[in-house]
Amino acid sequence: MTAATRGAGTNQEGVRRHNLGTLLRHVHDTGELSRAELTGRMGLNRSTIAALVSELDTLGLIEHSSPATSRRGAGRPSAGVRIREDGPYVVAVDLGVDNAVVARVGLGGKIWHRAAAPIPEDPEAWMVGATIATLVRQVVALSPADAPLLGIGLAVPGLVRRSDGLIRHAPNLNWHDVSFGSIVLAALALDVPIALGNDADLGALAEHRRGAAVAVDDLVYLSGNVGVGAGVITSGHRLEGVAGYAGEVGHLYHDPRGLPCHCGSRGCWETVVGAPAIAEALRCSPDQVPRLGEILDEMTTAPRELRSIATDLGRGLGAVVNIFNPSLVILGGYFLPLFRLCRAEVTAGLGDRALMPARDSVRLTLPGLGNDSVLLGAAEMAMEPVFTDPVASLGSAITDAPARLAG
Amino acid sequence: MTAATRGAGTNQEGVRRHNLGTLLRHVHDTGELSRAELTGRMGLNRSTIAALVSELDTLGLIEHSSPATSRRGAGRPSAGVRIREDGPYVVAVDLGVDNAVVARVGLGGKIWHRAAAPIPEDPEAWMVGATIATLVRQVVALSPADAPLLGIGLAVPGLVRRSDGLIRHAPNLNWHDVSFGSIVLAALALDVPIALGNDADLGALAEHRRGAAVAVDDLVYLSGNVGVGAGVITSGHRLEGVAGYAGEVGHLYHDPRGLPCHCGSRGCWETVVGAPAIAEALRCSPDQVPRLGEILDEMTTAPRELRSIATDLGRGLGAVVNIFNPSLVILGGYFLPLFRLCRAEVTAGLGDRALMPARDSVRLTLPGLGNDSVLLGAAEMAMEPVFTDPVASLGSAITDAPARLAG
Structure with missing residues (x-):
């Protein structure tokens, strides 16, 4: 994108701002970069990079990470920049x-x-x-x-x-x-x-940018809370749908004779694997549901009822894998501790339902950002x-x- | 894309061939175009268009659609081009x-x-x-x-x-x-x-290019034959997955106590709405399955068993709509005559399972290319x-x- 807009003469101010933003994003993504690395990533020459760095410094967005003597040293390629900690x-x-x-x-x-x-x-x-x-x-x-x-x-x-x-x-x-x-x-x-x-x-976005799925183009972030939803990135693009509602996998049919769901239907996957089902499997009272993450974190072995939920988590994941053919599925929310406790059951459930070629392409993993995705x-x-x-x-x-x- | 590559000087022959292909695709997509329309669509000047048209003519790919007198008339903007019928x-x-x-x-x-x-x-x-x-x-x-x-x-x-x-x-x-x-x-x-x-x-590709979904960026083509599958275009991009296997909606769970499926699992949606289920609902013998399209085409009212399949078609579509939030779902294969016969049942089934905002965004329709998508x-x-x-x-x-x- 940078290379294509570099030479445009019609809106130089717009191009400059775009380049400022792109440089800032590179520093944001990586934490700290040398000017040589910025030159390589941006496809711009050293003097242009130096001017952009100087302006971002003036704007209070970044700061120099090398000694003060190289602060104005556009000629010193090792001078680095990083996000300013007291900045925006x-x-x-x-x-x-x-x-x-x-x-x-x-x-x-x-x-x-x-x-x-x-x-x-x-x-x-x-x-x-x-x-x-x-x-x-x-x-x-x-x-x-x-x-x-x-x-x-x-x-x-x-x-x-x-x-x-x-x-x-x-x-x-x-x-x-x-x-x-x-x-x-x-x-x-x-x-x-x-x-x-x-x-x-948003979980998928963060994991793609700085979590378990950096440089992964086909991923599903599965959020397991009271409800269940998926954030999907496919061929590097976020799956949105026409209005932004795509990814509602929690309401996949799991059992037509199952429990009523808040969506108005019955037997949705989230009624089987969502927080209320997990709480019931652990014989927690409803008021303990907000503490479910801690309770699961403290467990070292899973009771039979919880393992059964893990199997159903894997089975539903089979459908998700058949539909999106991702290379990575990230299990977030309460599915993080559940997967840690019952990895074998989740994997077996996936095997029950996923078509073999799609199953062979995928890896299940924990969020790189823990509970903060x-x-x-x-x-x-x-x-x-x-x-x-x-x-x-x-x-x-x-x-x-x-x-x-x-x- | 054309505009960005127009000025590239490093590989002029590559750019020319790219422009030749792009011009040919415009004619392919639309059937016939005037040079003025080509100039507008390609963002290239008239003499460049004339040169490209001349080369595609020489290659035997296109022909002029106006009288022979304007054949060399680059100065006459109304001269049109079309695909050569005896060509490749x-x-x-x-x-x-x-x-x-x-x-x-x-x-x-x-x-x-x-x-x-x-x-x-x-x-x-x-x-x-x-x-x-x-x-x-x-x-x-x-x-x-x-x-x-x-x-x-x-x-x-x-x-x-x-x-x-x-x-x-x-x-x-x-x-x-x-x-x-x-x-x-x-x-x-x-x-x-x-x-x-x-x-x-491929059904989705053809319907997007010249069927019911021209200029539609979020669509699902549902293929109903012995198996059931979906071709998905989302935000204008084909949904592929990491290896190309995405869209296998036929193996969505429909009923865990259902029939065994060829995939090795049980109760998949396609066991409920695929051709064998339709044939059974119509009391056809297995050797009549290949003629199912004609049989359905000839029907004017649907027996109760067929209407029940149409409801299950709509219910599974509810999941598809929740997952992809498309603006258009095209019902192909045997679902074409089934939807024509049982539109109310399919729509009601969809209403049972689709979340309201996603349901409100979507229209169900027949293929623009009939059975040839x-x-x-x-x-x-x-x-x-x-x-x-x-x-x-x-x-x-x-x-x-x-x-x-x-x-």
């Missing part, structure tokens, strides 16, 4: 069915602070908005006073309309057509860019504009967020 | 589980001749290769003596490895790891390019090289195919 940040929100996690995340993907709160059953959207606003205030209060807040990224367990971020349907929250971005901004009384996305899609994916989504046009993104950032949100 | 062609093969159809197809997608033969149950690959070779000879014998045969495209009801065209698994033919392209070439004793693809993928998709696949580099493709074409295959 985003707020990421992972809204689950039973709890919400909010974090302040810097460019480069570092989580600086986090805060969490429980979400009650069948919650009112405005009350959840108020809860999230409180958590946002907590993490922003801990940020440097003048570091720009670029925006908020919010991961949702439901179908999010791509065109405007409307939550069309979040079955396990029992929400239909909720403009939740506006609700959160109203609770914060803050005019900042906010983006919403499906939780599993979705949260970091929400951060990546919120950062997207700064990699498209850093100047414009900084222009819409809030530079006194701690003061504004404390007031 | 491909042979397309639609290998089904119970019959094979072979056709001679010209650039522009015109089917000139076709021939068909039954395929026995659990057939030997070499015998099917011999049957197809006989059909190829029949259709090639009817072609102009010196028209170039560009290649053969073969649609297969199974998983085809993208890298080399190996049939990894065709459950309903009971084939594993069959290098069927080589078998057909051996039976023909002809060294001609041959390409293999999955039948549903897969066959024409195989032709499109075989033509692909001529749109990449017409000169190279003609270089590997057979220019005396009728004589060679008669010998």
